[in-house]
Amino acid sequence: MATLQWDSLDDRAVDTARVLAADAVEKVGNGHPGTAMSLAPAAYLLFQKVMRRDPSDLDWLGRDRFILSAGHSSLTQYVQLYLEGSGLELDDLKALRTWGSKTPGHPEYGHTAGVEITTGPLGQGLASAVGFAYAARYERGLFDPEAPAGESPFDHFVYVVAGDGDLQEGVTSEASSLAGHQQLGNLVVIYDSNQISIEDDTNIAFTEDVAKRYESYGWHVQTVDWKKTGEYVEDVAELYAAIEAAKGEQAKPSIIILKTIIGWPSPGKQNSGKIHGSALGAAELAATKEVLGFDPEQSFVVAEDVIERTRGARERGAALHREWQASYDAWAAANPERKALLDRLEAGELPEGLEQVLPAFEAGTEVSTRAASGKVINALAAELPELWGGSADLAESNLTTINGGGSFVPSEHSTHEWAGNPYGRVLHFGIREHAMGAILNGIVLHGPTRAFGGTFLIFSDYMRPAVRLAALMQVPSIFVWTHDSVALGEDGPTHQPIEQLASLRAIPGLDVVRPADANEVSYAWLEILKRRGGPAGIALTRQNIPVFERGDGDASGDVFASAANVSKGAYVLAEAASGTPDVILIATGSEVQLAVAAREQLAAEGIGARVVSAPSLEWFEEQDAAYREQVLPTAVTARVSVEAGLSLSWQRYLGDRGRAVSIEHFGASADYKTLFREFGITTDAVVAAAKESLAV
Amino acid sequence: MATLQWDSLDDRAVDTARVLAADAVEKVGNGHPGTAMSLAPAAYLLFQKVMRRDPSDLDWLGRDRFILSAGHSSLTQYVQLYLEGSGLELDDLKALRTWGSKTPGHPEYGHTAGVEITTGPLGQGLASAVGFAYAARYERGLFDPEAPAGESPFDHFVYVVAGDGDLQEGVTSEASSLAGHQQLGNLVVIYDSNQISIEDDTNIAFTEDVAKRYESYGWHVQTVDWKKTGEYVEDVAELYAAIEAAKGEQAKPSIIILKTIIGWPSPGKQNSGKIHGSALGAAELAATKEVLGFDPEQSFVVAEDVIERTRGARERGAALHREWQASYDAWAAANPERKALLDRLEAGELPEGLEQVLPAFEAGTEVSTRAASGKVINALAAELPELWGGSADLAESNLTTINGGGSFVPSEHSTHEWAGNPYGRVLHFGIREHAMGAILNGIVLHGPTRAFGGTFLIFSDYMRPAVRLAALMQVPSIFVWTHDSVALGEDGPTHQPIEQLASLRAIPGLDVVRPADANEVSYAWLEILKRRGGPAGIALTRQNIPVFERGDGDASGDVFASAANVSKGAYVLAEAASGTPDVILIATGSEVQLAVAAREQLAAEGIGARVVSAPSLEWFEEQDAAYREQVLPTAVTARVSVEAGLSLSWQRYLGDRGRAVSIEHFGASADYKTLFREFGITTDAVVAAAKESLAV
Structure with missing residues (x-):
């Protein structure tokens, strides 16, 4: 000593x-x-x-x-x-x-x-x-x-x-x-x-x-x-x-x-x-x-x-630094690849061409966005040693496990299901959401790795003080929140988010990202990783939802826009058949499919409906005014928001004429199809709201 | 055994x-x-x-x-x-x-x-x-x-x-x-x-x-x-x-x-x-x-x-019940006054004439609403043995102490400052906001007493899962949240609520109450105690604010409305000088004084501005359509909301023409007058917003 x-x-x-x-x-x-x-x-x-x-x-x-x-x-x-x-x-x-x-x-x-x-x-x-x-x-x-x-x-x-x-x-x-x-x-x-x-x-x-x-x-x-x-x-x-x-x-x-x-x-x-x-x-x-x-x-x-x-x-x-520098220089000389990795991370850069490894999900299939997220995490993890994370005891529900990554625990704490080592990539927080949030913040404050942690969206409430602090510090913690609506079903109102999306969006500087299909999940993760200026939470479905057939660029005619548009926060997923929308349907996540179906029903009645997928309002608000005007033209005041939760986030986009398809009360315990029907989260409700908005 | x-x-x-x-x-x-x-x-x-x-x-x-x-x-x-x-x-x-x-x-x-x-x-x-x-x-x-x-x-x-x-x-x-x-x-x-x-x-x-x-x-x-x-x-x-x-x-x-x-x-x-x-x-x-x-x-x-x-x-x-009943009946016979109290509590009633004991605060003085709340709690506690509560280690800041009530701790845990006994009325939660919320829920679930617990409004985030559960269960826990805006000042952004009022209002079934002056505090507490169908949170200022000079009834001419109107959630505090408002200024808490001052400035310029004090949007939404139309006439579309926090709660009341005086970013460490000035929470800002709304 x-x-x-x-x-x-x-x-x-x-x-x-x-x-x-x-x-x-x-x-x-x-x-x-x-x-x-x-x-x-x-x-x-x-x-x-x-x-x-x-x-x-x-x-x-x-x-x-x-x-x-x-x-x-x-x-x-x-x-x-x-x-x-x-x-x-x-x-x-x-x-x-x-x-x-x-x-x-x-x-x-x-x-x-x-x-x-x-x-x-x-x-x-x-x-x-x-x-x-x-x-x-x-x-x-x-x-x-x-x-x-x-x-x-x-x-x-x-x-x-x-x-x-x-x-x-x-x-x-x-x-x-x-x-x-x-x-x-x-x-x-x-x-x-x-x-x-x-x-x-x-x-x-x-x-x-x-x-x-x-x-x-x-x-x-x-x-x-x-x-x-x-x-x-x-x-x-x-x-x-x-x-x-x-x-x-x-x-x-x-x-x-x-x-x-x-x-x-x-x-x-x-x-x-x-x-x-x-x-x-x-x-x-x-x-x-x-x-x-x-x-x-x-x-x-x-x-x-x-x-x-x-x-x-x-x-x-200075003396301590000199002494350390010698040891560091020796390490750098002996470990050129690791040094290159460190340099990349300290520069805040991703490997080139990372987009190429993103999974492409086949149109016409049905995939929950949590399942897509699990695949995307694993595809990215293969390229990004800095990516690690896990769950607050919901690994198999959140699908946050990097396969083969090993668990980040002393080996003696390995279990039948999980092999651990001190340098593992899979985090196990136990049933401790709040500590998870704080620990993720500590990880990204300490150095340039990227860490994520999963729980159900409802339990974002348990970790809220840590989420807020990440936003205040502008550090890039990543929160994976699955089971993102009443569609989690039978677990009932204690587990069903209603006000969570709105109240998370209320935190200044937190990016809330709710992808509409599996391919949006790929680009959502990519965009989250590109950003280092603040925390992001990705909200994902429990239930399977359709993978949209898409083109390579913007929406046009009956061709849906590319999922790469996710980076802009909101984009025209499907244009009104006529090309000029009578009404705009803005939706996120699992409810985008309802807007898409409503667009077709409305078209059959001669009403032109544009579908805007809005995975992240925060990213959308960062876009220039011209782009925002292009997506949500001021002149089109007939609007409908569709999200299986409070309409609170949407009121600023709806204006006096707009209508919300939303849920303004707590949920209930039943299968999700029943809940969506009983709570009015349906294509018919979107169609009716569109007509109501048009009729104002 | x-x-x-x-x-x-x-x-x-x-x-x-x-x-x-x-x-x-x-x-x-x-x-x-x-x-x-x-x-x-x-x-x-x-x-x-x-x-x-x-x-x-x-x-x-x-x-x-x-x-x-x-x-x-x-x-x-x-x-x-x-x-x-x-x-x-x-x-x-x-x-x-x-x-x-x-x-x-x-x-x-x-x-x-x-x-x-x-x-x-x-x-x-x-x-x-x-x-x-x-x-x-x-x-x-x-x-x-x-x-x-x-x-x-x-x-x-x-x-x-x-x-x-x-x-x-x-x-x-x-x-x-x-x-x-x-x-x-x-x-x-x-x-x-x-x-x-x-x-x-x-x-x-x-x-x-x-x-x-x-x-x-x-x-x-x-x-x-x-x-x-x-x-x-x-x-x-x-x-x-x-x-x-x-x-x-x-x-x-x-x-x-x-x-x-x-x-x-x-x-x-x-x-x-x-x-x-x-x-x-x-x-x-x-x-x-x-x-x-x-x-x-x-x-x-x-x-x-x-x-x-x-x-x-x-x-x-049945046997256990019979055995117990004998002991209960004996107790009832021996304790008629206590039995009468139990009967009153089980009936969910307050003593008659409770309104008479409410403190009346003198117009023209300056009192923080937390200080008023402390007085109101003590006035009510003298009449209501069922009322008890305390703080998560912020008693002297929250002003939640029932004087002379004794601390609810085993006597051996008495300290220099606090004398305890097992039946004391003053709760000490330590620095444990989340447990405080859950314990308050347990108290009101167990029986008919009314319990309250205090912390800073910002730390409602720490207790949010318990607050949500109270709302879901519709039980009447009472949360006292002081230091309710950036006006808490020097403690800075970690302690300054920005999104808290909006995100608490987002919880279905939670009554959020933010009184505009000391006399509103009296009636806010009375109304909270009258209600037993769900939780309420009362948001209170750290800083002194004016006590308004008021009449006994509705606003008329230059006479302000009685604070008894708090029970309606929102009310016309001050009518436009002309009697017909050109613009409505809706405000809560410490910002109502800005709306009042703006009304005068606007009057000097020939603009009629009505000031609506809106201590509880939840209570207001319960009123009948006629009353709501009376307070916020559809025809008056020029509107300004004034609240030192997000405008999110107000968008539904503002409509396309309305403007918000609000804070959409995190706070900073400084004295509150500087913060209000720098963040644009001023009378001038309200006046400007009113004119902007009128100009649309």
């Missing part, structure tokens, strides 16, 4: 961190000073002494990752980023929580350099950290699987600072159970057990035995109690030793339960809910500075020798 | 239950036979030997509650309801999972008599069961607090059957931690640990030590292993003894880990994922019947002596 170098100047730097945190909150008048103050020694230890990081290259591939799961304590991170000199300066701390600053209330990925993930909604950080640790292992498997443990340039640690709130959230429980199962030796969590949350002493709601709970998950558990002597002693060496022991435990994730006093050493407010989420106030701040030997009259003071010491992190980082 | 009476006829009844389950799935062709087969002994034991229930009075106040958290195994419950003769008959089993039957795919509350809660989305049942156990204690506190433990007619047990999926979901972890904390001795969970889920052997994803985990939560943990001898022996007596021990442990909730073989004794499919969620198939079903000594050629056969035995449950139930 390396020896900790620590002297009184380090103590002074830690106290400076505390005072800066209190000053920053005081200046803006609101925020969370308490944890940033009491956790300053731990954060300083990580940033200055423990983590492999280079302040001059925050994107360094070989860096250890730092995740502040207790995101409200953003100053814990901002102050260390300032001290190490990786981008933030004092003025940024002074601008805390103000418009346009680099120091928002919670750390935001993509906004502040050095922030690996947006945190704040409790539990998400720790749960996504499990995904980071998954990704580190999977990437190692892609690039350097033969290296002995700890000797690959792809080996590094994921450090998490979590708080009482994180430990209470269910998503943390789910992800922590998986982390133990996966034996993630590269994950080290420091749990700041200060026993104070907004309702003050956590004993009012949280008296479980956390250590025992984490042992039950298979974690390596240590407790570092700075209160154990009766006095409060911030024994940094003890914490350092625990971190070293955690790093040494390679077959288990580690949690260090660090018992602290929140807001220490604030004389009047330490150890209370008052210091958790409010400024100290001038008097208490002054008193705290006096305790620490700082001038109570001054703010944002950093002594020269302190900043000189802490900015030494740049030299330390 | 009572002695178990069990003979070979009971064995035969259990085997009949298995075969009926397999027959029912076989007939419809899909469903979940496996658990219903192997868990038949446990279910039969509970229904026939353990639980206090009366098949002829399924609503009996004194009954033990049964919750099938593993809802996919609905036959576990349906077959027992049939055997005991409480409503279901063989024809109902034959109609499993078909349109209109009493036996849908998952048990549905309000649809099938004897089903206490709708289950299916995993984890919800067990989490809500914790709420049932809370409610049992709280109701006992209301009606019979002095009775020695176990001697009150209000004492009973809550039994849960849960499966591997339930144990993996995070909501279960949250609720189980609370159950241990609360020392819920009246809760008994049988965890069917069959180690098979859809992806087959759960070892692929679930290897934690469940017993240790539940010990860490403070539960009483027992394991009953029917596989322990190497042979599979369904030792019912051992299970019975464990249940008796669980009942005897009064200071802890109990979990009995029952190790079973799913689908036993199916010779070819037991212990595999294949029998979890699919019909056995004719051959395997026949083989199973042969193993059990049933005629493989016949289906749905129930021997006379079996049904005669099991329908003995009616006599057993």
Whole structure:
């Protein structure tokens, strides 16, 4: 174990961190000073002494990752980023929580350099950290699987600072159970057990035995109690030793339960809910500075020798980086193909000609879009080693398994049905949708692989906070949501999505993709993989639906348009027989066939109906105005939307004259044909709605 | 401990239950036979030997509650309801999972008599069961607090059957931690640990030590292993003894880990994922019947002596009921006031004149609606002992505390800030929003009290599956969602709701209520409490907003309408100066003040603008067409919606000519005035939108 170098100047730097945190909150008048103050020694230890990081290259591939799961304590991170000199300066701390600053209330990925993930909604950080640790292992498997443990340039640690709130959230429980199962030796969590949350002493709601709970998950558990002597002693060496022991435990994730006093050493407010989420106030701040030997009259003071010491992190980082670079260069020289793969992935590129491997599904057959998706995943997986994924215990329903990919579990957890190895491509989340979402986010935040996770569309509700965070971070997690309407049938209303498509589309920045037939599925997956600017969810049918006969280009006469048009989000699938539509039928997924059939019925009555397949409204809205006008001409105001769920998403396209064929109530348990008939999701209903719209 | 009476006829009844389950799935062709087969002994034991229930009075106040958290195994419950003769008959089993039957795919509350809660989305049942156990204690506190433990007619047990999926979901972890904390001795969970889920052997994803985990939560943990001898022996007596021990442990909730073989004794499919969620198939079903000594050629056969035995449950139930009735009658005679309270609650009535106690907030002052809500809750709580609630660790932010109500925790968990007792009115959920939702559902399902729970509006996402289930069950849970727009300010985009109001309104049957000022808060709470037909969420501001000067009736001239109009969902708050509106400004919550100010600016320019305050679109849609036409006359097509969030909810009211003042992207970290200005949530924006709409 390396020896900790620590002297009184380090103590002074830690106290400076505390005072800066209190000053920053005081200046803006609101925020969370308490944890940033009491956790300053731990954060300083990580940033200055423990983590492999280079302040001059925050994107360094070989860096250890730092995740502040207790995101409200953003100053814990901002102050260390300032001290190490990786981008933030004092003025940024002074601008805390103000418009346009680099120091928002919670750390935001993509906004502040050095922030690996947006945190704040409790539990998400720790749960996504499990995904980071998954990704580190999977990437190692892609690039350097033969290296002995700890000797690959792809080996590094994921450090998490979590708080009482994180430990209470269910998503943390789910992800922590998986982390133990996966034996993630590269994950080290420091749990700041200060026993104070907004309702003050956590004993009012949280008296479980956390250590025992984490042992039950298979974690390596240590407790570092700075209160154990009766006095409060911030024994940094003890914490350092625990971190070293955690790093040494390679077959288990580690949690260090660090018992602290929140807001220490604030004389009047330490150890209370008052210091958790409010400024100290001038008097208490002054008193705290006096305790620490700082001038109570001054703010944002950093002594020269302190900043000189802490900015030494740049030299330390440069040395670590040089050392790593040598090992990386040796790897690159010895592994040209793997290096080429890494280069491609880091460039965000797909192999050329990928479109050629997409399965083409035969027109006239009937295929569920989930079955098509399973085939497409496998076709793409053969070309894309970066593609991996699985399901929250619905593999055979979601059809998300990469055949022969091996399961991503320690070999000892192989079962009769699944052979596992640490570098497998098939993910098994168990019945833990929320952790699945958070883990997928962690995977794509960690590196350039593409990961997907499946469940029923209805259970997108269980993972919604993680989906939202992916959208907010603009990271390309892929969610596979099958059984995408009441047509899942007999399982009934608890399992039948009604409002899910609409409420997912309501999340800014999430692409919701609902292909109309098997060939749309091929192009939907291709387009999802081409995009890296945000998450996508693909909604797929349980039931078989027709594969349309299509031409190679745009719709014309009776020739349907090519499925390649999916990339535009919405397109004219079938033109009105006359060429000029009287009415536009806009549909998605399994309901497009109803629009197609209605078009024929209407044609027989002399009404020209255009069918627009609209697999993704988000992609459609990105198209230029001319294209959108071409698909949905302003002049054609007779319109019908057809989707077996709420009409909510469609109202903006329907206008005053339009009509919706939709379901505005919960479902029921029966076979899907009965449900569609009883709920009015039929060709006749589309025809009637078209006539009604025309009659307005 | 009572002695178990069990003979070979009971064995035969259990085997009949298995075969009926397999027959029912076989007939419809899909469903979940496996658990219903192997868990038949446990279910039969509970229904026939353990639980206090009366098949002829399924609503009996004194009954033990049964919750099938593993809802996919609905036959576990349906077959027992049939055997005991409480409503279901063989024809109902034959109609499993078909349109209109009493036996849908998952048990549905309000649809099938004897089903206490709708289950299916995993984890919800067990989490809500914790709420049932809370409610049992709280109701006992209301009606019979002095009775020695176990001697009150209000004492009973809550039994849960849960499966591997339930144990993996995070909501279960949250609720189980609370159950241990609360020392819920009246809760008994049988965890069917069959180690098979859809992806087959759960070892692929679930290897934690469940017993240790539940010990860490403070539960009483027992394991009953029917596989322990190497042979599979369904030792019912051992299970019975464990249940008796669980009942005897009064200071802890109990979990009995029952190790079973799913689908036993199916010779070819037991212990595999294949029998979890699919019909056995004719051959395997026949083989199973042969193993059990049933005629493989016949289906749905129930021997006379079996049904005669099991329908003995009616006599057993009548005896139990009589015995209980004596104790209840004695209680009623001794406690006339409490009996009167119970009668009022069971009738679903509020005290007369409750409107009189509503706080009246002074016009011209500025009050946040959360602060108003805190006052209203306390005013109502003084009159309504049935009202209780709290927060997911945000009490001081949500202002959900009933002052002096005492905290609902064992006294030993009192803290410096909160004094607790088992019958307290203040709930502390910790940072567990999802469990809060499920527990609130359990509380209102259990009995006639009214419970509320608070968090930030953004975290409605964390509790969404429970909110949806409340809406599906049409039970009156109350969700208090404060910090209801980007105006929460500095905490930034992770904490700022954008799509939440729209996506909550998208849930069928959920009332979303967003009052425009403090006096609307009073009437909003009153209306929520008057309603018992479904859940409501009240969205409240963090920031202060003006209290409008109002008249006593409808809007007229410059006199604003009374806040009592809130009950209609939307109403004319302020009429256009001219009396005939040129444009209608529809707003909610903190944005109504912008519409009011815009009305004045527009009046100065000679434009007549009507302001409609629309606290609840769901309540508005319930009004008759004439009223709706009066508020939003068809002829007035110039319209503007004003809400600091997505415009999605408003499109149906805006029509082609309308314009929305809204926010269609994520928020940012800054003070709220800056955010409103930068995001265009201003009076000027409303005025501009009105003119734009008029110009169309």
